[in-house]
Amino acid sequence: MADATPVKSNSRTVGRGAHWIEWLTGGICTLLVAAMIGWITYHAIVSSGGMPQLAVQILGQQPTPGGGYAVSFTIENKGLRTAASVPVKGDLMDGDTVIETQEITFDYVPAQSAATGTLLFRSDPAAHDLHIGASGYTDP
Amino acid sequence: MQKAGAAGSRDDDDRSKETATPAKFLVGIGRGVGGALLFALPMQMTMEMWALGFTMDSWRLVLLLVLAIPLLVGISHRIGFEETFSWKVAVRDAMIAYGIGIVTSAVMLSLFKLLMAGMPPEEITGKIAVQAIPASIGALLGRSQLGSGKDDTGDEQQSSYGSELFMMAVGALFLNLNMAPTEEMILIAYKMTPWHALATIVMSITLMHAFVYAVSFKGGHELSSDTPWWHAFIRFTLPGYVIALIISLYALWSFERLDGGSFTPAMMAMIVLAFPGAIGAAAARLIL
Known part of the structure; x- marks a missing residue:
């Protein structure tokens, strides 16, 4: 190792002389940290005053062994802020009458991310109108 | 790194000591158990860690278990149960430590x-x-740090650049393993605005540098008088911080804290977890 001066003491001394690989590592790391700071700064300027934008999309349904029906969906947050404790409600409607309601809560739907979940119904969703949507959120 | 010549004689010395007193080996095991309890109890009493045992993706767990082996061998070679001068002894000690950890x-x-x-x-x-x-x-760590003063000989050697970075990784990993499984890491990341994240980055780097060079703890490093401060900053502190970031990202991914999230929230969580990681990395340079 082309290391620093061979001082014999309890604390290690950083000398002037260093192997080129130390400078290369240091240089790459400086660039990485600078890039990260740059990205966060850009994000800070862009995201100020944003709010969560939640959208639910149904992925599909299949019968469960217990005789019910599982409807899986994704909930996407297109906004720049994270939503917490997001209740997602699924209503099976026949005209104006609600036949069945099921609800689950997502702990978090992070900004610009998606989470998946499944609602379990007793009646067949294919035979009725199915509405799934987020009914609110809290700020984390 | 130890040189082969010196290693041979001390290795023999070590071996004769061991065969002479098996009691010493038992004391070492006892210290190992002490260290395992001291360091792992916070995790053993954390709810998220219990759940991870069965919710964690099996391949990620296998990867973590396999990566632990070279890590333990590296630590053992660097600080070890006793002064280890050959890789064979380092591997043996690493496996004993793994066993103590499991039991x-x-x-x-x-x-x-x-x-x-x-x-x-x-x-x-x-x-x-x-x-x-x-x-x-x-x-x-327990077996070396709880031991008597004779381990201190290790501190006097000039550490190579690679082993210095390795010890920073161990320090960062250590605090990260404690914290990455908890929900608070991502919760803090979600609460923070990007400006808070920027402040956290600056704070992490400053504290890391100050810990090692400025406030001169025992075992702290000194700059020789003709070396400008930014030499050590570029060569050690920033690489150390990047190591803390990488270890954080790995720990978060391993414990499934990033799944479904996009780039920016993942980066925020990484910055949050890298803060204790940076402190751990700096402390490792002082202690180990």
């Missing part, structure tokens, strides 16, 4: 009634495996 985790989890006979075998092995890694690191 103490199993005992502690049973004591807390988290392991019961009726549980499926995957759950039992998973729960123990997740805990065994921090416990085995603790066993190695």
Whole structure:
């Protein structure tokens, strides 16, 4: 190792002389940290005053062994802020009458991310109108 | 790095000491158990860690368990149960530490009634495996740090650049394993605005540098008088911080804290977790 001066003491001394690989590592790391700071700064300027934008999309349904029906969906947050404790409600409607309601809560739907979940119904969703949507959120 | 010439004689010396006093070996094991308890109890008493044993993706757990082996061998070679001068001894000590980690985790989890006979075998092995890694690191550190003064000879050697970075990685990993499983890491990341994240980055780097060079703890490093401060900053502090960031990202990914999230929230969580990681990395340079 082309290391620093061979001082014999309890604390290690950083000398002037260093192997080129130390400078290369240091240089790459400086660039990485600078890039990260740059990205966060850009994000800070862009995201100020944003709010969560939640959208639910149904992925599909299949019968469960217990005789019910599982409807899986994704909930996407297109906004720049994270939503917490997001209740997602699924209503099976026949005209104006609600036949069945099921609800689950997502702990978090992070900004610009998606989470998946499944609602379990007793009646067949294919035979009725199915509405799934987020009914609110809290700020984390 | 030790040179082969000196290694041979001291290695023989070591071996004769061991055969002469098996009691010494038992004391070492005892210190290992002490270290494992000291370092791993916070995790053994964390709810998220119990759940990880069976919710964690099996391949990620396997990867973590396999990566732990070279890590333990590296730590053992650097600080070891005793001064280890050959890789063979380092591997042996690493495996003993791994064993201590597994056994103490199993005992502690049973004591807390988290392991019961009726549980499926995957759950039992998973729960123990997740805990065994921090416990085995603790066993190695405990055996060297709780030991008597004779280990101090290791401090006088000039550490190579690589081993300096390695010790920073160990320090960062150690604090990260404690914190990455908890929900608070992502919760803090979600609460923060990007400006808070920027402040956290600046704080992490400043504290890291100050810990090692400015406030001159015992074992602190000094700059020789003709070296400008930014030499050490570029060569050691920034690489150390990047190591802390990478280890944070790995820990978060391993414990499934990033799944479904996009780039920016993941980066924020990484910055949050890298803060304790940076402190751990700086402390490792001082202590180990």
